[in-house]
Amino acid sequence: MARWQPNAPERLVVAALDLFAERGYESTTVIDIAERAGLTKSTFFRHFPDKREVLFAGGGSMADVLAEGIAAAPDTAAPLEAVAHGLDAVGREVFVPARRAFATKRQTVIAANPELREREALKGIDLTAAMAGALRSRGVSDVASRVAVQLGALVMKIAYERWTGTDEGEEFGDVARQALAEVREAGALSLA
Amino acid sequence: MARWQPNAPERLVVAALDLFAERGYESTTVIDIAERAGLTKSTFFRHFPDKREVLFAGGGSMADVLAEGIAAAPDTAAPLEAVAHGLDAVGREVFVPARRAFATKRQTVIAANPELREREALKGIDLTAAMAGALRSRGVSDVASRVAVQLGALVMKIAYERWTGTDEGEEFGDVARQALAEVREAGALSLA
DNA sequence: AGAGTGATGGGACTTGGTCTCATCACTGTA
DNA sequence: TACAGTGATGAGACCAAGTCCCATCACTCT
Numbered sequence: 258m259a260r261w262q263p264n265a266p267e268r269l270v271v272a273a274l275d276l277f278a279e280r281g282y283e284s285t286t287v288i289d290i291a292e293r294a295g296l297t298k299s300t301f302f303r304h305f306p307d308k309r310e311v312l313f314a315g316g317g318s319m320a321d322v323l324a325e326g327i328a329a330a331p332d333t334a335a336p337l338e339a340v341a342h343g344l345d346a347v348g349r350e351v352f353v354p355a356r357r358a359f360a361t362k363r364q365t366v367i368a369a370n371p372e373l374r375e376r377e378a379l380k381g382i383d384l385t386a387a388m389a390g391a392l393r394s395r396g397v398s399d400v401a402s403r404v405a406v407q408l409g410a411l412v413m414k415i416a417y418e419r420w421t422g423t424d425e426g427e428e429f430g431d432v433a434r435q436a437l438a439e440v441r442e443a444g445a446l447s448l449a
Numbered sequence: 450m451a452r453w454q455p456n457a458p459e460r461l462v463v464a465a466l467d468l469f470a471e472r473g474y475e476s477t478t479v480i481d482i483a484e485r486a487g488l489t490k491s492t493f494f495r496h497f498p499d500k501r502e503v504l505f506a507g508g509g510s511m512a513d514v515l516a517e518g519i520a521a522a523p524d525t526a527a528p529l530e531a532v533a534h535g536l537d538a539v540g541r542e543v544f545v546p547a548r549r550a551f552a553t554k555r556q557t558v559i560a561a562n563p564e565l566r567e568r569e570a571l572k573g574i575d576l577t578a579a580m581a582g583a584l585r586s587r588g589v590s591d592v593a594s595r596v597a598v599q600l601g602a603l604v605m606k607i608a609y610e611r612w613t614g615t616d617e618g619e620e621f622g623d624v625a626r627q628a629l630a631e632v633r634e635a636g637a638l639s640l641a
Numbered sequence: 642a643g644a645g646t647g648a649t650g651g652g653a654c655t656t657g658g659t660c661t662c663a664t665c666a667c668t669g670t671a
Numbered sequence: 672t673a674c675a676g677t678g679a680t681g682a683g684a685c686c687a688a689g690t691c692c693c694a695t696c697a698c699t700c701t
Contacts, residue, residue, distance in 0.1 A: 401638060408599065647698095664680080671674085
């Protein structure tokens with residue numbers, strides 16, 4: 258037996274997501290979230306730096322997975338291929354089928370609120386920065402890294418939209434590969 | 450003679466930017482800003498919805514300029530060319546030489562604070578959405594629009610970094626054209 | 642002269658977020 | 672069994688962001 262109910266952070270995340278979905282983000286106070294989780298405001302802020310972050314904690318690990326996936330790509334892989342390698346890793350370690358339902362609900366809540374969209378936008382920027390850094394470590398030039406990362410971020414976004422938007426149990430990696438092909442084709446036309 | 454000191458919003462913007470540069474964003478209260486502008490907290494929030502927005506007001510017009518520039522591009526222009534046409538318009542109407550010093554100081558302040566970076570990230574997302582919408586109105590497919598816009602956003606970001614980072618009085622449009630050429634070249638390699 | 646108008650000031654109020662100190666349940670050691 | 676240590680939690684004061692309502696004030700129009 259633990260001294261306290263275990264997994265306080267996870268309980269807070271679940272409580273927050275449920276409440277945001279029920280009443281909306283603005284109409285939910287931090288005290289509401291804490292109470293539903295059987296905790297207090299103090300404890301909430303001990304686990305999360307602010308109210309928005311309760312839906313984004315753990316995102317730092319995704320940047321690591323992506324960066325490691327890019328770094329682990331074969332030396333012969335072109336920049337965009339290396340990014341695709343990173344996306345595969347994310348599909349294997351982060352966007353797993355068991356988390357799909359949660360991700361979908363979370364995404365609906367985020368889309369409905371400007372403050373949450375804002376935080377998501379910042380996380381996206383930081384993610385692209387991490388990806389670009391990983392590419393530069395492979396010897397890719399600055400501009401080429403940023404181009405590849407920009408396209409890779411779009412692939413990830415499209416894939417994530419489709420993965421959370423369908424009822425099918427499709428694997429994220431497969432969706433991402435399909436999105437990559439489409440982006441590649443559109444890119445070729447766009448640059449022509 | 451006006452009843453009150455004119456240009457209250459502009460005075461608030463200048464006061465805010467100066468204070469943020471002097472003491473930092475976090476150490477500056479809205480009351481500090483209002484007082485330096487000879488106003489009060491009430492009036493601040495009458496002109497800006499929140500503290501961050503004081504550095505981003507007017508950004509909505511840039512989306513309009515971009516969208517109109519894209520719409521005004523020749524029918525024969527490829528997606529990325531249309532975006533470049535929009536960037537030209539921005540260089541002519543928004544990022545004019547007279548605003549360069551202000552833009553540079555503003556960018557330094559934003560880069561130093563997470564809350565401001567967050568707002569900037571959201572504005573960037575909304576900008577790309579506006580650009581993509583303008584492209585789709587030209588009959589460009591959804592994915593192709595997003596690819597072109599993603600590359601166009603990178604061009605704008607690179608150009609903006611260089612335009613605000615140099616002491617030269619270079620025109621934004623010229624810097625953007627140069628950045629576009631580099632992105633195009635890197636993109637061709639990335640897709641190979 | 643007097644009513645109307647629009648920007649401003651003032652202050653109460655809620656909530657996010659910080660900080661400090663107390664509590665409480667369990668652990669390890671004597 | 673006794674007792675100090677530890678780590679997560681609770682309680683509450685406090686500050687700043689943001690909302691709201693109402694008063695004021697300077698100027699305009701009739």
